[in-house]
Amino acid sequence: MNSPTSRRVPIVAGNWKMHYGPTEARDFAQSILDGLVAIPSVERVLCPPAISIAAVHAVTAGTGVWLGAQNMYFEEQGAFTGEISPLMLRGLCQYVILGHSERRHYFGETDALINRKTLAAFAHGPRPIVCVGERLEERDAGQTERVLTTQVRGSLTGLPIERLSELVVAYEPVWAIGTGRAASPQDAADAAALIRALLAEQYGAAAVVGVRIQYGGSVTAGNAGDFAALPDVDGALVGGASLKPDFIEIVRATARAKG
Ligand code: PGA
Secondary structure: OOOHHHHOOOEEEEEOOOOOOHHHHHHHHHHHHHHHHOOOOOEEEEEOOHHHHHHHHHHHOOOOOEEEEOOOOOOOOOOOOOOOOHHHHOOOOOEEEEOOHHHHHHOOOOHHHHHHHHHHHHHHOOEEEEEEOOOHHHHHOOOHHHHHHHHHHHHOOOOOHHHHHHOEEEEOOHHHOOOOOOOOHHHHHHHHHHHHHHHHHHHOHHHHOOOEEEEEOOOOOOOHHHHHOOOOOOEEEEOHHHHOOHHHHHHHHHHHHHO
């Protein structure tokens, strides 16, 4: 009999952040495409800057490699200078990263705002990859559980229970992002178990079995397999290493560990 976890398809997303304009993005995507296409057992998602999404879509369309946006607003349209609506992402992006720690900390995004965006994603289009994670001073002060509890309860409230399997949560400890200091697999496993338990409190255990939880923070080709080997971790959200062909190796290591 299949264990409940085996129903979850692993997902590895590459967050390119503010790297690669349209031409570079298209060329880079083209250069890694064959490698990614060869690993269909993992959902592969490229998240270019918004201005480059269409250029990358031109090469990924029909390949099974999905696109994600790095952010969006919750309104459908209107006078919101500089923002992108969920409707605009439809047809291009299957996913959208919401509440990344850089959005939370540099741009002041709150759990309440991230919740509105997450609800808009469920209402209109791309599947949300919602990021949570504690800062170093919070971890050192023993507050990891409190921070994750606040973020999960605040940003993931009121979601449609019957569609929770469309939700992806990325556990990204802020101190591990871009630092070369990844969390230990045990830390990632503990956080993933906590996140699932918090969701189960809100929605019931059965409804959250299909939610996928990624680990993010200094994921490399060398450590991706260790995280993917954890039963509660369903893949990775990758920053720096997704800008290089190493991304293919990360997807491959994930496929191997989950295989
Ligand atoms: P990193 O970034 O892999 O460069 O640490 C991860 C992220 O911000 O999603």
